[in-house]
Amino acid sequence: MVEVSTWRLRDYHDDDLDQVIQVWDESRQAGEPHPVFVVSEVIAAAREGQPAVVAVAGDELLGIAVAQIQAERAWVLLVALAARWRNRGVGSALIAELERRLRDLGVRRISALLPETVTGSTALENSGYRLQSGLTYYEKTEHLAAADAGLLAGLGGRMLSAGLWDVMAGMEREKRIIERRIVLPLAEPELANRYGVSPPKAVILFGPPGTGKTSFAKAVASRLDWPFVELFPSRLAVGDAGLAAALREVFAELAELESVLLFIDEVEEIAAARTVPMTGPGHGVTNELLKLIPGFREHDDRLLICATNSVRSLDQAFLRPGRFDYVIPVGPPDASARAAIWSRYLGPPTDAVDIARLVAASEMFTPADIEFAARKGAQAAFEREVVHRERRPAGTADYLTAIADTRPTLTGQAISEFDEDIENYARI
Numbered sequence: 219m220v221e222v223s224t225w226r227l228r229d230y231h232d233d234d235l236d237q238v239i240q241v242w243d244e245s246r247q248a249g250e251p252h253p254v255f256v257v258s259e260v261i262a263a264a265r266e267g268q269p270a271v272v273a274v275a276g277d278e279l280l281g282i283a284v285a286q287i288q289a290e291r292a293w294v295l296l297v298a299l300a301a302r303w304r305n306r307g308v309g310s311a312l313i314a315e316l317e318r319r320l321r322d323l324g325v326r327r328i329s330a331l332l333p334e335t336v337t338g339s340t341a342l343e344n345s346g347y348r349l350q351s352g353l354t355y356y357e358k359t360e361h362l363a364a365a366d367a368g369l370l371a372g373l374g375g376r377m378l379s380a381g382l383w384d385v386m387a388g389m390e391r392e393k394r395i396i397e398r399r400i401v402l403p404l405a406e407p408e409l410a411n412r413y414g415v416s417p418p419k420a421v422i423l424f425g426p427p428g429t430g431k432t433s434f435a436k437a438v439a440s441r442l443d444w445p446f447v448e449l450f451p452s453r454l455a456v457g458d459a460g461l462a463a464a465l466r467e468v469f470a471e472l473a474e475l476e477s478v479l480l481f482i483d484e485v486e487e488i489a490a491a492r493t494v495p496m497t498g499p500g501h502g503v504t505n506e507l508l509k510l511i512p513g514f515r516e517h518d519d520r521l522l523i524c525a526t527n528s529v530r531s532l533d534q535a536f537l538r539p540g541r542f543d544y545v546i547p548v549g550p551p552d553a554s555a556r557a558a559i560w561s562r563y564l565g566p567p568t569d570a571v572d573i574a575r576l577v578a579a580s581e582m583f584t585p586a587d588i589e590f591a592a593r594k595g596a597q598a599a600f601e602r603e604v605v606h607r608e609r610r611p612a613g614t615a616d617y618l619t620a621i622a623d624t625r626p627t628l629t630g631q632a633i634s635e636f637d638e639d640i641e642n643y644a645r646i
């Protein structure tokens with residue numbers, strides 16, 4: 219008996235979903251690249267009333283074509299056919315019907331982006347579509363779900379740009395420790411797991427002002443491609459009870475993000491030793507933070523980084539192992555780190571500048587001090603031209619003068635205290 223092939227075209231209905239998925243799976247060939255438009259996008263478009271046509275014979279769904287309109291252009295999101303209905307004109311009919319609707323809606327140009335060998339491509343070629351060779355398709359996935367994006371904005375957080383890690387100049391010792399202990403286990407959790415290494419959930423960075431603690435925290439978020447949220451205790455709320463409650467609320471919201479790096483700068487403000495009378499926020503807040511950390515640690519894909527200039531003033535309970543995985547010193551830059559930081563801030567024509575002399579002259583300088591002195595030197599050369607009409611780029615002498623005019627952040631006392639702190643508190 220000859221099979222009766224009375225099929226017809228109609229609009230897509232929600233009830234078609236199961237069969238659409240089945241036909242779609244069937245029409246994909248083994249080893250075929252991933253489709254550009256994924257199931258959820260295609261279905262969402264069809265549900266939103268974008269043109270979507272199915273071919274049916276009785277209750278059986280034979281094929282589907284879906285498009286999405288953007289002004290005068292439409293993209294064909296999907297053309298899929300059940301295996302046994304190929305080469306029988308169903309594909310071309312679906313496309314013709316889709317085109318008719320698109321035309322009625324004012325579309326002038328129809329594009330399709332398909333894996334090379336896919337079923338729909340024959341139907342497209344038969345329907346007069348021209349293959350544009352030589353185009354390459356690029357794709358980048360935004361890790362942040364839309365729901366997270368709103369939540370993140372509410373928390374004042376954001377995604378940082380890629381490459382912040384690479385612009386950290388020098389500081390090789392700190393970079394090595396932070397990369398190995400923090401970044402890599404979080405970036406490669408399965409590998410870490412195989413060696414019984416549990417990725418860190420909370421760490422403290424301590425060291426003199428301006429040595430790069432905040433920059434490191436941001437660089438870690440950038441490396442992990444996680445959203446960065448900075449908590450400013452002073453901005454949370456007024457009053458002790460209010461502050462503790464506000465802290466709780468922030469942590470509850472953070473728990474909903476898929477991944478997050480939470481940064482608390484100057485953490486001594488809210489976690490100072492409870493024995494000393496506090497001026498700012500009271501002990502209730504320290505207690506609250508201590509209580510919140512274990513809950514924070516329970517989730518995967520999150521990291522708390524606390525930074526402080528004064529690790530010795532932190533509450534001892536705060537520092538106890540179990541809360542923070544590592545307590546990492548971020549120290550003053552040594553000579554080679556200073557050389558790297560100077561070359562970074564000097565900008566392009568650096569051959570006229572004797573960096574070794576600048577390095578030697580900036581011994582007690584932090585990266586922040588070097589940044590400031592470099593700007594001062596460049597400013598002097600700029601003013602020389604603007605004011606005195608003397609055209610000469612900033613040279614060694616300009617920078618040495620700038621160094622002499624810059625008060626270094628570090629003092630002998632600060633460095634010996636830092637060395638003591640490393641002795642007493644560092645855990646790496």
Ligand SMILES: Nc1ncnc2c1ncn2[C@@H]1O[C@H](COP(=O)(O)OP(=O)(O)OP(=O)(O)O)[C@@H](O)[C@H]1O
Pocket residue numbers: 385386387388389426427428429430431432433434483525527559562585586587589
């Ligand atoms: N390794 C580095 N290479 C280049 N610039 C750096 C480096 N470290 C810090 N800087 C620059 O120095 C400045 C101060 O750095 P940052 O704010 O990270 O220091 P900090 O330790 O957090 O300071 P504070 O204790 O005052 O909060 C920033 O402008 C930063 O860009």
Ligand SMILES: [Mg+2]
Pocket residue numbers: 431432433483525
């Ligand atoms: Mg800082």
